[in-house]
Amino acid sequence: MARRNSSELIEELFCVLPSSQRENFSSHLYIPYSRKVHRRVYCYGHSAYDLWVQLESDPTVLLFNEQFEDIAFSINEKKFTAKPLFASKSQSEKSAIVTLHFFVQPTADDMEDDQVPATEKEGAMLDWGKQNGIASEYRARFGDSPDTKLTIEDVTSLVYAHDIRSLRQKLSDYLNTKQSVWILFDNLDKGWNTGGVDDIDVIVLRCLVEAGRKIEREMRKRDHDLYCVIFVRNDVYELLMQGSSDYGKDMRAVLDWTDPDMLREMLRLRLVSGMDGVDPNATFEKIWRDICISHVHGEDTSAYFIERSLMRPRNVLKIFAHSKGFANNFNHLKIEESDIEKGVKAFSQDLLVELDHELSDVCPGVPDLLYHFIDHPSEASRSELALTLRGGGVGEDQIEKIFSFLLYYGVIGLKTQTGVQYIFDVNYDSKILTTRAQRLGEDARYVFNPAFWDALGIANLPLKISNPS
Numbered sequence: 492m493a494r495r496n497s498s499e500l501i502e503e504l505f506c507v508l509p510s511s512q513r514e515n516f517s518s519h520l521y522i523p524y525s526r527k528v529h530r531r532v533y534c535y536g537h538s539a540y541d542l543w544v545q546l547e548s549d550p551t552v553l554l555f556n557e558q559f560e561d562i563a564f565s566i567n568e569k570k571f572t573a574k575p576l577f578a579s580k581s582q583s584e585k586s587a588i589v590t591l592h593f594f595v596q597p598t599a600d601d602m603e604d605d606q607v608p609a610t611e612k613e614g615a616m617l618d619w620g621k622q623n624g625i626a627s628e629y630r631a632r633f634g635d636s637p638d639t640k641l642t643i644e645d646v647t648s649l650v651y652a653h654d655i656r657s658l659r660q661k662l663s664d665y666l667n668t669k670q671s672v673w674i675l676f677d678n679l680d681k682g683w684n685t686g687g688v689d690d691i692d693v694i695v696l697r698c699l700v701e702a703g704r705k706i707e708r709e710m711r712k713r714d715h716d717l718y719c720v721i722f723v724r725n726d727v728y729e730l731l732m733q734g735s736s737d738y739g740k741d742m743r744a745v746l747d748w749t750d751p752d753m754l755r756e757m758l759r760l761r762l763v764s765g766m767d768g769v770d771p772n773a774t775f776e777k778i779w780r781d782i783c784i785s786h787v788h789g790e791d792t793s794a795y796f797i798e799r800s801l802m803r804p805r806n807v808l809k810i811f812a813h814s815k816g817f818a819n820n821f822n823h824l825k826i827e828e829s830d831i832e833k834g835v836k837a838f839s840q841d842l843l844v845e846l847d848h849e850l851s852d853v854c855p856g857v858p859d860l861l862y863h864f865i866d867h868p869s870e871a872s873r874s875e876l877a878l879t880l881r882g883g884g885v886g887e888d889q890i891e892k893i894f895s896f897l898l899y900y901g902v903i904g905l906k907t908q909t910g911v912q913y914i915f916d917v918n919y920d921s922k923i924l925t926t927r928a929q930r931l932g933e934d935a936r937y938v939f940n941p942a943f944w945d946a947l948g949i950a951n952l953p954l955k956i957s958n959p960s
Contacts, residue, residue, distance in 0.1 A: 523547075532557055539576050541627055542592055546579050550668050555579040628652065663713045671716035674703070679723060696723065696731055722746075747919050748804060751797045757804050758793070758811065783814075783826040792831065799835060799942040801901040802915035806842070806942075813837045839946035850896060860885065860893065861902075866948050869939050870906065873928070876937060898924060902943065906936040913940065 521534040525547055534540040534557070546555045555577050577592045629649060633639045641649075666672060676699065703719030710717040723731070728743070748754060759775040762782070769778060779785075779793060787795050800806035814834030818826045826834075847861045863883035871879075876897075877890050885893060897903045898921055904913035905924045917923040928935040939949050 527552070528555065537630060538627055542577060546577060548665060549581075550665050551581045552579045553581060659709060663710065663715065666710065666713075666715045666717070669715075672710075672718070674706075674717070674719045675722070676703075676720070677722040679721070693731055696721075700731075745918075747915065748802045749915055749918055751794065751802075754797050754800070754802070754804060754807050755793055758807055761808065781825070784828060784831075787828050787831050792826075795831065795835075799838070799940070801842075801913075801940065801942060806838070809841065810834055810838045836945040839942055839944065842942055843946040846900060846902065849900070850893070861943075861947070864939070864943075864947050864949070866950070867939070869944065869949050870936055872933065872936055874933070876903070895921065901940055903937045903939055906938050911938045 521540040521543075522531050523534065523540075523543065524530070525532045525543070527547060532543055534543050539557075543557075546552050557577050579590045579592070581588050581590070632649075633641070633645075679696065679699075699721060703721065707717055707719055755775045759773075759778060762778050763769050763771050763773070766778075775793070783792050786792060790798075796807055796810045800810060811834075814826050814830045817830040817833045821827075821830070823830060843861060847859060850860055860880075860883050863879055867879065873894070876894065880890050880893060881887075898905075899914055899919075901913045901915060904911045904916075905928055906912075907927065912924060912927075914921060914924065939947075943949060
């Protein structure tokens with residue numbers, strides 16, 4: 492760390508050189524955008540990037556720069572030539588402090604190993620007053636190989652080799668500049684199959700929940716508003732709670748969409764924000780009549796969209812976008828019946844590809860499984876569906892797993908006396924559908940969701956089994 496009082500030097504240090512050419516210390520180049528200096532910063536190497544993260548997140552650092560010429564200096568009578576990595580300016584109670592952070596390359600050939608202040612691979616990063624951090628220490632000890640496996644002792648030594656209390660205090664000091672902090676964890680269950688999450692997945696999730704509780708408590712003791720939110724599927728949450736002794740301790744918010752009117756309101760708000768001259772308080776019916784016909788095949792068009800959306804907001808928007816695109820291409824003043832038919836068909840194909848990829852995670856040994864339902868009747872019994880799955884190469888041990896997948900994701904629904912019930916009609920509680928199907932026994936009939944009819948060429952007819960006699 493070097494400190495100078497020369498105003499000319501300070502002005503030179505923080506002057507951005509547009510034509511400055513930096514030596515590439517490694518093959519890793521990071522170009523993040525800095526909100527402090529309002530431009531992109533060039534970080535050559537992992538250590539430079541780690542240092543930028545520290546400077547960017549440190550509230551005491553007012554300004555920094557990474558473009559300099561070479562500087563010659565000496566340490567312990569040894570001469571060095573350094574190309575500074577960063578110069579940072581911070582404010583103390585009495586004066587401004589300018590700190591230089593740089594790589595060091597010794598000019599003397601007889602320098603002993605124990606005098607080299609950092610790793611030999613990327614030079615020496617001299618930053619007196621700051622430690623390299625866990626990431627830098629990990630790379631120094633284990634390298635960058637993605638196949639490295641750490642023991643419990645390795646992880647413990649990496650974490651607790653540093654002053655956790657000091658780190659917690661620095662984090663608390665930084666949070667003084669924030670009104671509130673929300674830490675969101677999503678897509679944790681990507682690739683997990685329905686009802687087939689193993690014990691390791693549940694343990695990892697439970698540890699994450701406990702870690703979130705702990706950091707919330709620590710920061711709230713210091714008067715910080717910090718919240719950890721974890722997004723998981725309903726069935727995964729139930730598995731997590733099965734092995735928990737304090738059911739109900741965590742706050743749970745259900746984000747599933749089960750009300751068609753809520754989807755209409757979501758679509759209304761999107762239309763209001765995206766259209767000029769529309770009254771923000773206008774009803775959905777009034778706006779919808781101006782852009783789309785009222786009925787298609789004798790059914791309300793908005794209900795027609797929602798019925799094929801699997802009750803997912805993004806699917807409603809996809810169907811609308813496809814239909815609107817066809818209306819624009821054919822210069823229609825509003826979305827016509829032909830536009831809706833073409834839009835639903837395009838969406839159906841997208842949905843088929845999307846769910847088939849998810850099914851590949853559940854059953855990787857049987858690719859393109861959903862395509863085996865091409866030209867299948869819309870209604871069938873469980874045994875008839877199992878027969879189709881066997882024809883697609885599914886083993887007996889996987890039929891139950893795949894059947895649960897089709898039921899949970901709304902590909903099929905259970906036919907009852909009051910109509911067809913899909914998973915979103917029972918608040919995504921698959922046990923309700925399973926129990927009702929067990930009561931019906933062999934008389935239970937399943938219906939494919941209309942969203943897949945166009946892509947799979949499914950006929951709206953029940954399956955007829957010919958009698959060989």
